[in-house]
Amino acid sequence: AQKITQTQPGMFVQEKEAVTLDCTYDTSDPSYGLFWYKQPSSGEMIFLIYQGSYDQQNATEGRYSLNFQKARKSANLVISASQLGDSAMYFCAMREIGANNLFFGTGTRLTVIP
Amino acid sequence: KAGVTQTPRYLIKTRGQQVTLSCSPISGHRSVSWYQQTPGQGLQFLFEYFSETQRNKGNFPGRFSGRQFSNSRSEMNVSTLELGDSALYLCASQEGVFAFFGQGTRLTVV
Numbered sequence: 001a002q003k004i005t006q007t008q009p010g011m012f013v014q015e016k017e018a019v020t021l022d023c024t025y026d027t028s029d030p031s032y033g034l035f036w037y038k039q040p041s042s043g044e045m046i047f048l049i050y051q052g053s054y055d056q057q058n059a060t061e062g063r064y065s066l067n068f069q070k071a072r073k074s075a076n077l078v079i080s081a082s083q084l085g086d087s088a089m090y091f092c093a094m095r096e097i098g099a100n101n102l103f104f105g106t107g108t109r110l111t112v113i114p
Numbered sequence: 115k116a117g118v119t120q121t122p123r124y125l126i127k128t129r130g131q132q133v134t135l136s137c138s139p140i141s142g143h144r145s146v147s148w149y150q151q152t153p154g155q156g157l158q159f160l161f162e163y164f165s166e167t168q169r170n171k172g173n174f175p176g177r178f179s180g181r182q183f184s185n186s187r188s189e190m191n192v193s194t195l196e197l198g199d200s201a202l203y204l205c206a207s208q209e210g211v212f213a214f215f216g217q218g219t220r221l222t223v224v
Binding site: 033035037042043044045046047050052091095097099100101102103104105106107 | 145147149156157159162164169170172202204206208211212213214215216217218220
């Protein structure tokens with residue numbers, strides 16, 4: 001079974017609007033971490049935001065926020081006030097505590113329209 | 115602090131050859147992981163090194179190997195290259211739960 005599912009291959013958003021990128025995960029480990037990365041065309045994976053499974057509050061980092069719904073096993077990324085530079089691939093990933101690797105979803109390509 | 119440095123950025127190799135990729139992690143980080151990214155398979159974990167010891171390995175054939183030096187720099191080697199090894203190879207420098215990636219090495223096998 002897929003550990004991370006991203007069901008949106010591509011998304012479009014108008015500049016200055018907010019957009020939500022979906023991510024669901026599957027784990028039986030009670031302790032895990034969820035991550036979002038941005039990958040521009042240059043290839044580098046840029047860390048955006050982290051949510052621990054025991055964190056009570058949703059994580060926020062500037063224009064990025066993570067909508068964490070533990071019972072539904074979802075960890076959606078919300079980007080507010082989209083900018084042209086936000087156009088990129090976005091990957092959701094999970095690390096189970098005790099594991100030394102990340103499991104990645106298939107990614108969502110976000111295009112910001114001027 | 116300097117970021118994660120991967121060299122070279124681009125490589126073109128012929129089928130059957132071998133290749134070595136290098137990764138210098140963020141200063142002070144002792145854990146380095148390698149990932150392969152292809153359009154068909156997405157991002158897949160290759161292996162992870164901590165203090166010169168391989169701690170974890172993904173599901174890749176033995177042609178893929180790695181090592182880590184005492185200064186935490188890591189190399190990965192792919193022998194007997196196949197066309198399907200064409201990919202972006204990403205190195206991650208890890209501290210705690212966080213992983214910070216380099217720009218990757220784009221390998222093309224012809």
